[in-house]
Each structure stands twice: as C-alpha cells, then as structure tokens.
Amino acid sequence: GKVRAPTHIISTISDDRGEEPCYAGVPMSSIIEQGLGVGDVISLLWFKRSLPHYCTRFIEICIMLCADHGPCVSGAHNAIVTARAGKDLVSSLVSGLLTIGPRFGGAIDDAARYFKDACDRGLLPYEFVEGMKKKGIRVPGIGHRIKRGDNRDKRVEILQLFARTHFPSVKYMEYAVQVETYTLSKANNLVLNVDGAIGSLFLDLLVSSGMFSKPEIDEIVEIGYLNGLFVLARSIGLIGHTFDQKRMKQPLYRHPWEDVLYTK
Ligand code: ACO
Ligand code: LMR
Numbered sequence: 001g002k003v004r005a006p007t008h009i010i011s012t013i014s015d016d017r018g019e020e021p022c023y024a025g026v027p028m029s030s031i032i033e034q035g036l037g038v039g040d041v042i043s044l045l046w047f048k049r050s051l052p053h054y055c056t057r058f059i060e061i062c063i064m065l066c067a068d069h070g071p072c073v074s075g076a077h078n079a080i081v082t083a084r085a086g087k088d089l090v091s092s093l094v095s096g097l098l099t100i101g102p103r104f105g106g107a108i109d110d111a112a113r114y115f116k117d118a119c120d121r122g123l124l125p126y127e128f129v130e131g132m133k134k135k136g137i138r139v140p141g142i143g144h145r146i147k148r149g150d151n152r153d154k155r156v157e158i159l160q161l162f163a164r165t166h167f168p169s170v171k172y173m174e175y176a177v178q179v180e181t182y183t184l185s186k187a188n189n190l191v192l193n194v195d196g197a198i199g200s201l202f203l204d205l206l207v208s209s210g211m212f213s214k215p216e217i218d219e220i221v222e223i224g225y226l227n228g229l230f231v232l233a234r235s236i237g238l239i240g241h242t243f244d245q246k247r248m249k250q251p252l253y254r255h256p257w258e259d260v261l262y263t264k
Pocket of ligand 1: 102104107138142190195196
C-alpha cells in the first residue's frame with residue numbers, strides 16, 4: 001500500500017495546489033462568475049460552507065457598520081499615535097487592533113455566550129442581569145461611553161431592522177432587547193451596544209438559518225468566531241486613519257501636560 005509521510009500541518013479551509021485556489025472547495029473563478037461578495041468569502045473561509053444571501057448580506061452589513069467610528073475611539077487613537085510616531089502601516093494597524101477586547105469591540109463573543117446561556121436557561125432578564133451583578137461581571141454587549149437611551153446607536157437599529165425583515169427568527173435578539181429594557185431602567189447609558197447586537201443576532205443567524213448543527217453552533221460560540229467580525233471590519237478604518245495621518249505629515253504626538261493630573 002501507499003506509505004504516507006506524516007504531515008506537520010492539517011488545513012481544511014483552502015487549497016492552492018490546483019489550477020486555481022479554492023475556498024472551501026469553491027474555485028475562485030466560480031466565486032467571481034457568480035458575483036459573490038466578501039460575505040460569501042467569509043462564509044467559505046470561516047464557516048466552511050456557502051450561506052444563503054441574507055446571511056452573507058448580514059455579515060457584510062456588520063463589516064460596513066463597524067469599519068470605523070471616528071478618531072477618538074481606542075483603536076483609532078492608538079493607530080493615529082503610532083502613525084505619528086513614524087511607524088509603518090502594519091505597526092499602526094496592529095497597535096490599533098490590540099485595543100480590541102472586552103471593553104472595546106471585542107465583547108461580541110462573550111455577549112453571544114452569556115445571552116445564549118441565559119436565554120436557553122429561560123432566565124428572566126432581571127434574573128440574568130442581577131445574577132451577573134452578583135458575580136461582579138459587566139453584561140457584555142450592554143453599555144456605551146456616548147450612546148444613551150435617548151440617543152441610540154444607529155448601527156444597532158440598522159442591524160435589528162435588517163434581521164427583523166430577513167431572519168426566520170430573532171429570538172436571541174429579542175432577549176437582548178429585553179435585557180436592555182431592564183438595564184435602561186437602571187441607568188441611561190446601559191444600552192444594547194453594537195457588540196451585543198451582533199452577538200445576539202449572529203446566534204439567531206446560526207440557529208435559525210438551519211445551516212449549522214447544534215454541536216457546530218456550540219463550537220462556534222465556544223471558540224469565539226464573532227469578535228473576528230469587528231477585528232476585520234475595524235482594520236478598514238484603522239488603515240484609513242494611518243493613511244490620513246501620513247497624508248497630512250502629522251508630527252510626533254505628545255499628550256499635553258494640561259490634560260494629565262500629576263499627583264502624588
Ligand atoms: N453591565 C452592567 N453594568 C454596567 C455595564 C454593563 N455592561 N456597563 C456599565 N455598567 C455600570 C456599572 O455600574 C458601572 O460602574 P462600575 O465601574 O462600578 O462597574 C457604571 O455603569 C458606570 O460605568 P462606566 O465605567 O462609567 O461606563 P463606561 O462608559 O466607562 O463603560 C463600557 C462603557 C466599557 C462599554 C461598559 O459599558 C462595558 O464594560 N460594557 C460591557 C463591554 C462591552 O459591551 N463593550 C463593547 C462596547 S461597544 C464597542 O466597543 C464597539
Ligand atoms: C466603536 O465602534 O468604536 C464605538 O462604539 C466605541 C466608542 O467608544 O464609541
């Protein structure tokens with residue numbers, strides 16, 4: 001029989017050995033000929049399958065809405081300061097990306113985990129929120145520095161409208177909205193933020209599209225694929241901020257003394 005030397009790497013998402021590269025078995029020419037988009041490419045390379053159009057459109061909307069949020073947010077600030085220190089594109093980009101985490105942009109996976117667990121266990125929103133408080137954990141996907149109950153995040157509204165129109169079910173999103181109703185009764189800044197909206201809606205996409213088995217959904221949530229959406233999206237803006245600073249030949253940034261409280 002055939003003797004096969006053991007391989008050092010196993011790869012299951014793409015193959016470049018043939019005439020043309022394939023993403024999850026789909027040749028690149030076919031992706032282009034079918035007029036597919038970046039949402040389809042993400043479906044193939046992340047989820048290893050083609051998804052219905054409303055799902056790939058949803059992925060693309062997430063990417064477009066999270067591409068940038070101005071120069072003042074953590075990631076853009078870091079990228080700007082790094083670019084002004086004379087560093088290259090990749091350094092400026094990763095400097096911005098490194099701020100993505102539990103407080104900024106990287107709460108999507110935890111929002112999905114906690115909303116799924118609480119909703120599946122049938123916890124009432126107040127039981128869930130008060131339980132989190134007892135554990136000393138902030139509810140991921142809730143709260144924003146500038147958005148308020150009377151100044152909602154437009155991105156959240158756009159995602160919710162799209163999902164209500166196109167998804168077979170928005171059970172997890174509705175749960176997140178009930179959680180928001182409760183948290184807003186406690187403080188006006190405790191809105192459902194864009195991380196929470198994407199986290200809950202992606203659960204709805206995974207569950208109601210019928211494209212994923214239960215163990216696959218559990219694995220996606222456990223591994224944490226969803227922060228990848230924000231990382232990918234915000235890279236677009238961070239690259240833009242880097243070019244912007246370089247185009248304007250901005251000098252080294254030094255934070256003003258007046259804005260620091262020097263104290264013993
Ligand atoms: N759950 C419960 N209580 C909260 C939450 C939350 N998610 N967020 C704020 N609070 C309450 C707490 O009582 C907090 O007091 P504490 O510091 O004693 O815990 C109080 O509100 C005031 O909190 P601040 O720190 O002033 O709120 P801030 O405006 O700094 O926080 C932040 C904003 C970081 C987004 C916060 O709401 C949070 O940690 N949320 C969870 C993580 C998250 O979803 N991040 C993604 C944001 S969207 C994005 O980055 C694209
Ligand atoms: C963002 O998308 O960067 C924001 O929601 C965070 C912020 O502080 O505005």
